[in-house]
Structure formats: C-alpha cells, structure tokens
Amino acid sequence: MKSLYKLSLFCIAVLLMVGCSSSENHMQQAQKLAQEFIIVDGHIDVPYRLKSNWQDISQKTESGDFDYPRAKKGGLDAPFMSIYIPARYQKTGGAKAVADSLIDMVKGIATDNPDKFAIANTPKEIKSQFNKGLISLPMGMENGAPIGDSLENVQYFFDRGIRYITLTHSKDNQISDSSYDTTANTHQGLSEFGMDVVNEMNRVGMMVDVSHITDQAFQDVIEITKAPVVATHSSCRHFTPGFERNMSDELIKELADNDGVIMINFGSTFLDxxxxxxxxxxxxxxxxxxxxxxxxxxxxxxxxxxxxxxxxxxxxSTVEKVADHIDHVVELVGVEHVGLGSDYDGVGPTLPTGLKDVSTYPNLFKELLNRGYTKEDIQNIASGNIFRVWNKVIEVSKQMQTEQPQ
Known part of the structure; x- marks a missing residue:
C-alpha cells in the first residue's frame, strides 16, 4: 500500500512538473511570437490622454497605459491612435478643430521621434516600418462629429491620415444613433446623411467602425456598405447581457458575413x-x-x-476572460473575424489582471496557446484579420473611384 501511495504521489508530481513546464514553454513562445508577429491594436486613446496631461511617450511614463518602452516590450507595432472627440462638441461646436489638433499631435510625436515612431496609412506601410523596427501610428477618429454637415470633410480627414471613423460616441450625432444614448433614438439607426457618409467612406478608402452605434444603425451600415466593416473596440454581449455597446451573437454573425472583424475591448466592464x-x-x-x-x-x-x-x-476581470471572448467569436464565426482593440488609455483603471498595459500582450498569447490556438491563428488575431479588412477597403475604394463618372 505504501509503495502504491508513493507511486501515486510521484505520478502527481510528474504531471505537475509537466504542466508547469508546458506553461513556461508557452510563455516563452508567446513572448517570441509577440516580437515575431505584427501586433495591431484597433484603439488606443493616447492623444486625448496627452491633451490634458502631456508626457513624453518616447520614454517610460509613470502614468497611462502606453509608451514606447512598454510597447516594445509587449510587441505592439501598430496602435491605432484614437482621435477622440467628446460628444459635448456636438453642441458647442469646434469638433473639427479639436480633431485637427489631435492629428497634429500624433504627427508631431512621429516627427520628433523618427527613430521610434512613424505615421502609417496602409498595411503595406506598417509592414515596411515593422521591418525597420519602428512603431507605426495609424489614426482612427472616434466620433464622426468633426465631419459636420459636409461630405467633403470625409476626404479632408482621409487626406490628414484618418483611416477609420467610429460613426458616433456617447450621444446621437448627425450621422448615427449611439448605443450609450438612452435618452434618444434620433434617427432610428443611421441618418440619411449618415448613409451618405458610409458611402463616401467606402469611396475614399476609410474603414467604417461600428463600435458605439445602435443595433439598428449597424443593420443600416451592413445594408449600405460596399466594403467590410470593423468594430475597433467592442466585445461580446453574450457575456454582458443588456449591454448594447457590445455586439450580440447575431450582429457578430452579420459582421462575419460582411467579412469584417470585431476587435475585443479589454476593459473589465466590457468583459463580464x-x-x-x-x-x-x-x-x-x-x-x-x-x-x-x-x-x-x-x-x-x-x-x-x-x-x-x-x-x-x-x-x-482577467486575461482569461479576454480569451473567452475570442473563443466565443471563433466558435460563432471562425478565427478570421476577431482581433485586438484594447481601449488602453480609454477605459481608466478597469483593465483586467494580466493586461494592465501595452507590455502585456504576451500574457494573452500565452493563454491562447494554452487553449490550443496555433501560431497562424495568433498571427491572424494579432494583425492578419484587420489587414485583410483594411486591404479590401482600399481595393473597394479603387474600384469605386475607377467606376466614378468623369
């Protein structure tokens, strides 16, 4: 009996050692993959953070979730800089000027630190800059308020470097109803002008971001758009019933039918x-x-x-819960339709354990490896899927401009 007991203990010890060894190997592999693969994050709120509290993000900063050293450690190569426009500017005016000032700031960061950062307008540019060891700074506008009532401003902001627009934010605007606005349903989805904006975004080659909009507005976008769309920083409503800011299973399926991508938000309140x-x-x-x-x-x-x-x-919440959201999308529609949209510097102190700043992407990769995701899966989640959408948007734009009557 004693010998059997000792044998059982030995077997348990071996299994624990194998498990620990496997976990350690996955961490090492995750760290390697984070450096080997391009990581694109769909939404990071650095510009508005710096607007009220300027810091030199080319160096280690004591506050905030993003800076150059931590991004390099985590393998982050292309954080979409959010040109965030608070809803109050829809009443006071001045939204376009605020957007321009934030765009100028991002461009200034790249100009002042050419050995570390570079503006990026296409996946091709990101890949080229990755090979040079640079962190790319593509830009997306959070809230279409700066478009005002002029379609010409879509082209204007594209020319300034904006590559997606989140159609609205916390309140209904001139383009779309907001999932956060419980006091109104101004347009019952997109406005007529909003429909024109989506078409113009398709034409110029700008991704349509469906985060923040209502379910009906999403349906309107899907009906109108000629190109795939993206939810740059949304998670799965399956885990947060009643939270319309996240996407329902039905919407995720429709997004996949459109060949789009949902990029999972890391904020704890988005996760459970x-x-x-x-x-x-x-x-x-x-x-x-x-x-x-x-x-x-x-x-x-x-x-x-x-x-x-x-x-x-x-x-x-936890890094494991972020992986649960990725699992859920994969089970619904496949690994081709999920990416990363952390909302770093945008969700305040609510970030989950294991994903507290931009140095921690390897922790998520480790969890995905633990769950059986392949290197190819992780590469697609990290950047392959959003690159596919982005390149298709560029292709559709070229087709529309070719077909446009002279």
Missing part, C-alpha cells in the same frame, strides 16, 4: 457582468466615504483615496 455590477457599487461606496471623511471631490486627498479604494474593491 460581475465587473459591470461592481463598478456602480464601488463608485457609490466611494462617494459615500468621501462625504463621511469630509474630503472634497477633486482634491489630491480625495483622488488618492479613490484610486486606492477602487483598486482594493473593484472586481477586475
């Missing part, structure tokens, strides 16, 4: 309902405790307390 419920509870608790302590909102003491309390009490 537990985190969604937690954030409201924690915010209420913080407000109550600030009042009890007599701390003035906005003061250094209040901000320090808020950060600490949030970190200790919010229920963070």
């Amino acid at each position: 309902s537990i985190s969604q419920n937690s954030i409201e509870q924690v915010r209420n608790e913080i407000a109550q405790k600030l009042e009890e302590k007599g701390l003035k909102s906005g003061s250094k003491e209040a901000e320090s307390f808020q950060r600490k309390y949030f970190q200790e009490n919010f229920k963070f």
Whole structure:
C-alpha cells in the first residue's frame, strides 16, 4: 500500500512538473511570437490622454497605459491612435478643430521621434516600418462629429491620415444613433446623411467602425456598405447581457458575413457582468466615504483615496476572460473575424489582471496557446484579420473611384 501511495504521489508530481513546464514553454513562445508577429491594436486613446496631461511617450511614463518602452516590450507595432472627440462638441461646436489638433499631435510625436515612431496609412506601410523596427501610428477618429454637415470633410480627414471613423460616441450625432444614448433614438439607426457618409467612406478608402452605434444603425451600415466593416473596440454581449455597446451573437454573425472583424475591448466592464455590477457599487461606496471623511471631490486627498479604494474593491476581470471572448467569436464565426482593440488609455483603471498595459500582450498569447490556438491563428488575431479588412477597403475604394463618372 505504501509503495502504491508513493507511486501515486510521484505520478502527481510528474504531471505537475509537466504542466508547469508546458506553461513556461508557452510563455516563452508567446513572448517570441509577440516580437515575431505584427501586433495591431484597433484603439488606443493616447492623444486625448496627452491633451490634458502631456508626457513624453518616447520614454517610460509613470502614468497611462502606453509608451514606447512598454510597447516594445509587449510587441505592439501598430496602435491605432484614437482621435477622440467628446460628444459635448456636438453642441458647442469646434469638433473639427479639436480633431485637427489631435492629428497634429500624433504627427508631431512621429516627427520628433523618427527613430521610434512613424505615421502609417496602409498595411503595406506598417509592414515596411515593422521591418525597420519602428512603431507605426495609424489614426482612427472616434466620433464622426468633426465631419459636420459636409461630405467633403470625409476626404479632408482621409487626406490628414484618418483611416477609420467610429460613426458616433456617447450621444446621437448627425450621422448615427449611439448605443450609450438612452435618452434618444434620433434617427432610428443611421441618418440619411449618415448613409451618405458610409458611402463616401467606402469611396475614399476609410474603414467604417461600428463600435458605439445602435443595433439598428449597424443593420443600416451592413445594408449600405460596399466594403467590410470593423468594430475597433467592442466585445461580446453574450457575456454582458443588456449591454448594447457590445455586439450580440447575431450582429457578430452579420459582421462575419460582411467579412469584417470585431476587435475585443479589454476593459473589465466590457468583459463580464460581475465587473459591470461592481463598478456602480464601488463608485457609490466611494462617494459615500468621501462625504463621511469630509474630503472634497477633486482634491489630491480625495483622488488618492479613490484610486486606492477602487483598486482594493473593484472586481477586475482577467486575461482569461479576454480569451473567452475570442473563443466565443471563433466558435460563432471562425478565427478570421476577431482581433485586438484594447481601449488602453480609454477605459481608466478597469483593465483586467494580466493586461494592465501595452507590455502585456504576451500574457494573452500565452493563454491562447494554452487553449490550443496555433501560431497562424495568433498571427491572424494579432494583425492578419484587420489587414485583410483594411486591404479590401482600399481595393473597394479603387474600384469605386475607377467606376466614378468623369
């Protein structure tokens, strides 16, 4: 009996050693793949972060989720710089000027650091710059408000380097209804002008981003578009029932039929309902405790307390949950229709354990390797799928411009 017991213990120890060895090997492989493959992230909010708190992102920064050293460590090669326009500019005016200022900022970062960054307008340019060791900075506009009421502005922003437009943001605008706007359903989907905007985006070669729009607006886009579309920073509603900002299974299937891509958002509240419920509870608790302590909102003491309390009490999601979302898309429509759209610098302190900044993509690759994803699968998720969509958008644009009457 003793010998059998010892043998059992030995077998368990061997299995544990094999499991640990496999996990270590997957981590090493993940780190290697992160450097070997081009990683495109569909949405990173660096420009607006720097607008209010300028930092030199060519060096290590003490705050924020993105800088050059951390991006290099994580293997990030082409973060789409989000030219984010808050919805308030839809009322006050000035959206176009804000967009121009942020575009100028991104271009300035590349100009000031030519050994580290370069603007990119096509997948071909990203590949060329990757071979030179540069981080590419393609740009996408989050909120179509700067288009105003002029279709000519679509071409204007394309010429300035914008390669996708998220049609709206937190409020209905002149183009589309917003999934976040619960007070109105202004157009019951896209406006008539919005339909013209989608067609013009197809013509100039700009990707249509369906993140943030309502389900009906998505249906309108799919009916109109001549090119594949992309959800640059959305996750699966399957895990967050009732959260329209994420995509339902039916919408994901329609996106795949369009040959598009959903790029998974890393924010904890996009990943599971537990985190969604937690954030409201924690915010209420913080407000109550600030009042009890007599701390003035906005003061250094209040901000320090808020950060600490949030970190200790919010229920963070995990890197494994991001992989669950990828699994879900793959099971629904195949690995060809999923990518990465972290929303770094855009989702505040809610990032999941294991994916706290741009240095951590290998942690996700390791999890995918643990689940049996191949190197080819990971390469497609990292950049192959979004490159396919982007190149098709360019191809459709060329066809439309050739067919255009002279």
